Amino acid sequence: MDTELVLKNISRHVDLTIEESKFLDSLFLLQAIPTKRVIQEAGKACPYFYFVNEGILRAFFVNPAGKETTIMFAVKDWWITDMYAFAHQAPAILTIESLSSSEILLLHWEKMEALLAKFPKFERFFRIIFQRAYIREQLRTIQNLSLPAEERYQNFISKYPYIEQLVAQKQIASYLGITPEFLSKIRKGRT
């Protein structure tokens, strides 16, 4: 089933009745995505919260000078969107693309609102999801501001070893806030 993984993901935090499972099932749109496809464009509306069934996505910001900064990677069993744009239903500031051929589930903003209205239980699920996301971002801020690039790199590969295998080094560099050239130097120094 297409929604098997996401139902399992949700039921890790809230128990699901048959009715709720069925309703959830009806909310998602399944989409197969080839590699290197942009699924959310900066500047455009951001109607969807994405769940990764298979493959890997990347969200990034392009600054005025054209430099890309990777904000997050999302692998199988992860949720991703431009949360600022999604929550405010405002133009996106991030671009989201696939880094491999992927299968994703789309939860439309209105469907999510309907879900929360019909089954307030899911407020709990998203409360937990957002609480964890907040914690993750806060830990990242701490590291960005208090540790040198080399330690941030070490922490990245020990925290996300599977991601390190899947993405290009220049994308890890852009996640760490350094240039690919400098990451190259760091790696040489330590291998």
Next chain:
Amino acid sequence: MDTELVLKNISRHVDLTIEESKFLDSLFLLQAIPTKRVIQEAGKACPYFYFVNEGILRAFFVNPAGKETTIMFAVKDWWITDMYAFAHQAPAILTIESLSSSEILLLHWEKMEALLAKFPKFERFFRIIFQRAYIREQLRTIQNLSLPAEERYQNFISKYPYIEQLVAQKQIASYLGITPEFLSKIRKGRT
């Protein structure tokens, strides 16, 4: 009333019945704090979620070399805690101190759990709070990684003009991830 402000804060996102208001009222502990007092020590348990009734608090991280990094400021009507430690009931990684004499409300972790168990409606409130916190942190990450110090400083003073008035420059510097000396240079350049 001690809890007037926090009840107003909560009712901005969920409607409160008399019963709920009364129950909430019974959960908080009021505390008056003199200036420069540590209310949460790194390494210790983090049993409380704090709400600022009056005054200003600062959460910061001390890296192995002893350098302080300010993670957040909290003024009147803001919530603050070491969310990682609070959620996992683990030793704190942040220190929280008052920057002026303050009046704060303490919500104990167990009371919060009890609240969510008794009135699931508050899952919604915290869902919204954490969603916003996540968005805030993500925007900060974007800026930290993609903008030079001077622009981060400009953005800070336009986003938090009232905080700029209240705290020392070296604390703003530590929030921006630069030294006080360098912030001094930036300010000279632009005034």
Next chain:
DNA sequence: CCCATTTCTTAACCTAGTTCAATCCAAAAA
């Protein structure tokens, strides 16, 4: 399999931001 494109590496040079140390200033304590 080959060609084209993208990614990774290396190296020389450059700069945003740090470090250290001295001086200045303001506010609190005495």
Next chain:
DNA sequence: TTTTTGGATTGAACTAGGTTAAGAAATGGG
């Protein structure tokens, strides 16, 4: 009022990390 004390400023020397450019190594599409 004078004395501490901590924050702000300045400047000189330094360094983590950036830039540019070129070659080497993967990768991938036809």
